[in-house]
Amino acid sequence: MNNGSYWVGLYFSENYYDEANQRIFDVRINGETVLENFDVYSAAGGSFKEKHKFFGVEVTDGLITIATTGHKDVAILNAIVVAPDSS
Numbered sequence: 258m259n260n261g262s263y264w265v266g267l268y269f270s271e272n273y274y275d276e277a278n279q280r281i282f283d284v285r286i287n288g289e290t291v292l293e294n295f296d297v298y299s300a301a302g303g304s305f306k307e308k309h310k311f312f313g314v315e316v317t318d319g320l321i322t323i324a325t326t327g328h329k330d331v332a333i334l335n336a337i338v339v340a341p342d343s344s
Contacts, residue, residue, distance in 0.1 A: 260316050262342035265323070268309045268335045271297040275304050282332035285324045286314055297333060307335075313342065 265286055274280055277299045284292040291312050301308035314321055321339060325332030 258316060258319050258321065260319060263314045263316055263321065264311055264338075264340050264342055265314050265321060266309055266311045266336075266338035266340075267292075267323075268307060268338070269295075269297040269301065269333060270307050270335050271301060271304050271333070273304075273333075274298055279330060280333060281327075281329040283326045283328070284332065284334075285322075285326075286312055287316075287320075287322055294328065 267284065271280065275298075277296055279298065281294055281296050282292075283290055284295065292310065297308060298304060323334075323337065325334070
């Protein structure tokens with residue numbers, strides 16, 4: 258990957274639990290916490306509903322690293338999209 262500015266899109270859907278506060282996790286991109294104590298069910302407004310978040314990322318070492326920390330159950334990511342920032 259070339260160094261430069263990118264957009265990272267993270268797509269979520271809670272497809273297991275049917276109530277809030279059953280899956281709580283953090284997401285870090287390149288070491289920076291971008292979501293803290295994230296509850297997909299609450300953010301999306303229920304089960305089987307999509308929620309997406311976009312983050313601007315600066316790449317300086319040719320890599321984008323996405324890491325999660327589960328506080329309650331494990332993290333869930335349904336899709337990741339990476340695109341150059343052309344603005």
